[in-house]
Amino acid sequence: xxxxxxxxxxxxxxxxxxxxxxxxxxxxxxxxxxxxxxxxxxxxxxxxxxxxxxxxxxxxxxxxxxxxxxxxxxxxxxxxxxxxxxxxxxxxxxxxxxxxxxxxxxxxxxxxxxxxxxxxxxxxxxxxxxxxxxxxxxxxxxxxxxxxxxxxxxxxxxxxxxxxxxxxxxxxxxxxxxxxxxxxxxxxxxxxxxxxxxxxxxxxxxxxxxxxxxxxxxxxxxxxxxxxxxxxxxxxxxxxxxxxxxxx
Amino acid sequence: xxxxxxxxxxxxxxxxxxxxxxxxxxxxxxxxxxxxxxxxxxxxxxxxxxxxxxxxxxxxxxxxxxxxxxxxxxxxxxxxxxxxxxxxxxxxxxxxxxxxxxxxxxxxxxxxxxxxxxxxxxxxxxxxxxxxxxxxxxxxxxxxxxxxxxxxxxxxxxxxxxxxxxxxxxxxxxxxxxxxxxxxxxxxxxxxxxxxxxxxxxxxxxxxxxxxxxxxxxxxxxxxxxxxxxxxxxxxxxxxxxxxxxxxxxxxxxxxxxxxxxxxxxxxxxxxxxxxxxxxxxxxxxxxxxxxxxxxxxxxxxxxxxxxxxxxxxxxxxxxxxxxxxxxxxxxxxxxxxxxxxxxxxxxxxxxxxxxxxxxxxxxxxxxxxxxxxxxxxxxxxxxxxxxxxxxxxxxxxxxxxx
Numbered sequence: 001x002x003x004x005x006x007x008x009x010x011x012x013x014x015x016x017x018x019x020x021x022x023x024x025x026x027x028x029x030x031x032x033x034x035x036x037x038x039x040x041x042x043x044x045x046x047x048x049x050x051x052x053x054x055x056x057x058x059x060x061x062x063x064x065x066x067x068x069x070x071x072x073x074x075x076x077x078x079x080x081x082x083x084x085x086x087x088x089x090x091x092x093x094x095x096x097x098x099x100x101x102x103x104x105x106x107x108x109x110x111x112x113x114x115x116x117x118x119x120x121x122x123x124x125x126x127x128x129x130x131x132x133x134x135x136x137x138x139x140x141x142x143x144x145x146x147x148x149x150x151x152x153x154x155x156x157x158x159x160x161x162x163x164x165x166x167x168x169x170x171x172x173x174x175x176x177x178x179x180x181x182x183x184x185x186x187x188x189x190x191x192x193x194x195x196x197x198x199x200x201x202x203x204x205x206x207x208x209x210x211x212x213x214x215x216x217x218x219x220x221x222x223x224x225x226x227x228x229x230x231x232x233x234x235x236x237x238x239x240x241x242x243x244x245x246x247x248x
Numbered sequence: 249x250x251x252x253x254x255x256x257x258x259x260x261x262x263x264x265x266x267x268x269x270x271x272x273x274x275x276x277x278x279x280x281x282x283x284x285x286x287x288x289x290x291x292x293x294x295x296x297x298x299x300x301x302x303x304x305x306x307x308x309x310x311x312x313x314x315x316x317x318x319x320x321x322x323x324x325x326x327x328x329x330x331x332x333x334x335x336x337x338x339x340x341x342x343x344x345x346x347x348x349x350x351x352x353x354x355x356x357x358x359x360x361x362x363x364x365x366x367x368x369x370x371x372x373x374x375x376x377x378x379x380x381x382x383x384x385x386x387x388x389x390x391x392x393x394x395x396x397x398x399x400x401x402x403x404x405x406x407x408x409x410x411x412x413x414x415x416x417x418x419x420x421x422x423x424x425x426x427x428x429x430x431x432x433x434x435x436x437x438x439x440x441x442x443x444x445x446x447x448x449x450x451x452x453x454x455x456x457x458x459x460x461x462x463x464x465x466x467x468x469x470x471x472x473x474x475x476x477x478x479x480x481x482x483x484x485x486x487x488x489x490x491x492x493x494x495x496x497x498x499x500x501x502x503x504x505x506x507x508x509x510x511x512x513x514x515x516x517x518x519x520x521x522x523x524x525x526x527x528x529x530x531x532x533x534x535x536x537x538x539x540x541x542x543x544x545x546x547x548x549x550x551x552x553x554x555x556x557x558x559x560x561x562x563x564x565x566x567x568x569x570x571x572x573x574x575x576x577x578x579x580x581x582x583x584x585x586x587x588x589x590x591x592x593x594x595x596x597x598x599x600x601x602x603x604x605x606x607x608x609x610x611x612x613x614x615x616x617x618x619x620x621x622x623x624x625x626x627x628x629x630x631x632x633x634x635x636x637x638x639x640x641x642x643x644x645x646x647x648x649x650x651x
Contacts, residue, residue, distance in 0.1 A: 078497055078502045081499055082500040086499075089494075089495070089498075094495070095488045095491055096491060097487055098487065098488065106499070112500050114482060118480050118482040119480070120481040162495075163499075165499075166500060
């Protein structure tokens with residue numbers, strides 16, 4: 001597959017922390033519009049991979065390209081975010097002191113300068129986009145409340161809404177259903193599938209039931225590189241995957 | 249229409265009241281001092297005007313720290329440095345105004361330079377004979393220092409306690425530098441013996457009244473600016489950076505720039521406070537750079553309530569008023585009282601006086617809503633409950649250990 005047709009292209013990426021190879025010659029590509037689930041045991045390098053894609057960690061070796069043309073190893077977090085990569089953290093991170101609506105408003109795609117923010121006036125168009133996103137993430141009814149008052153699951157959704165507000169091309173979603181109730185997990189699955197219709201998405205998740213629900217191609221990482229890749233059934237039948245991750 | 253909208257909001261109403269009160273005292277206090285005879289019961293003695301003028305400068309300093317600490321999360325333990333630099337800029341103007349009335353009668357050189365046997369004015373004293381130049385320096389010098397310091401610190405992502413320590417080091421370094429005679433700022437003695445400001449005698453009751461009024465009006469301006477900035481989208485971003493810096497970064501903002509703006513604006517406000525302070529107390533010396541001073545500012549702000557706009561103003565006036573009382577009545581006890589106050593506020597009033605007041609009021613409103621408008625509450629509860637009921641086995645849904 002050529003780089004040009006991918007939304008995300010990692011080739012031979014390695015990074016070590018104090019001699020420990022967190023990512024070891026990792027190659028992975030994601031097609032435009034694809035949703036991919038990433039699984040793997042603790043320490044497999046899933047979060048480090050996201051750190052590399054979003055510019056938090058610089059790889060020691062290898063190529064990382066976004067949309068076929070942007071070399072992500074040369075950009076910082078803010079640049080990468082503005083190119084169109086949204087990242088949801090493992091632990092839901094929202095602006096607790098702000099209202100739900102303000103959380104979305106601050107994330108809304110637009111001019112990112114200090115003075116632009118100082119003199120910013122919310123337009124009717126901004127308001128429409130905020131309303132639409134609140135509707136998508138099922139939080140319209142709580143728009144005026146402080147984000148601190150939301151349940152754990154609702155914070156996860158709010159954070160996903162903040163990513164959507166950035167109008168990204170690619171979303172990196174780290175453990176979206178961790179700590180959610182069954183009902184919330186089910187709703188999150190629907191939400192992600194809805195989002196995947198118009199975005200490329202990478203979901204890191206441990207909940208196998210949830211991954212099955214998503215019904216997408218699965219990549220299993222182990223010790224910083226790809227162990228197996230394919231449908232969930234194919235990957236879970238892989239002997240090595242069973243050994244290191246699923247357990248016998 | 250805008251005023252109506254501002255007045256509709258409780259928080260803004262408080263600020264509007266505060267601004268109106270400051271404008272009123274800017275007029276009334278000097279008038280009661282100057283127009284009434286001393287035996288009139290409403291007469292405000294001149295020393296009280298001077299004392300409260302000083303408190304107003306401290307209030308502006310506390311407000312400036314609040315912008316950096318309360319809103320941007322930058323706990324500066326060196327804000328006294330910006331205050332002192334603004335004060336020195338004003339002091340240099342006042343020194344040049346002395347002219348040939350100094351002890352040595354040198355029309356060009358301040359007394360301490362003659363004493364040090366200097367022959368000509370150092371280049372960095374040029375221009376300070378002009379008020380407009382000094383006024384620009386009052387804003388520029390603290391602003392530029394904060395900009396350079398902040399640019400280096402925030403870009404390197406120095407945060408939290410490390411940042412606080414280097415702000416403390418900054419003010420201490422300046423303290424040592426200004427102590428040196430060959431720096432050309434009067435060394436240990438600093439700048440004093442001022443005569444005139446803008447052609448008026450600094451000692452006269454009229455000038456004192458005018459300086460008091462100016463302090464009150466600049467404090468009002470500072471409150472208005474802080475309120476406007478913190479209510480803008482940028483102000484919301486400041487709070488966002490304070491609470492979740494990396495989240496802000498990953499949605500495409502540059503937290504270092506947001507913090508740099510807040511820190512620089514804050515330093516400029518502190519500089520203005522220092523410039524108003526110096527003609528009222530009649531001296532500026534290196535002790536203003538002392539780390540303990542900057543820590544006191546943190547206490548005023550904490551007592552009043554950081555992250556609230558009027559809180560630090562109230563805190564600064566109250567604590568300094570207490571200090572004035574203690575240093576007369578129980579001079580040895582003041583530092584113990586200050587320490588006890590800080591411990592008490594940290595333990596019992598973590599949001600400060602104004603923060604607690606807000607919490608109490610919103611709690612009362614909630615309780616009243618729960619009692620009165622129970623219709624709304626009953627609609628809300630089942631929705632929440634429905635979700636938890638549909639998840640009977642929470643433990644089963646719990647995730648495997650996160651990576």
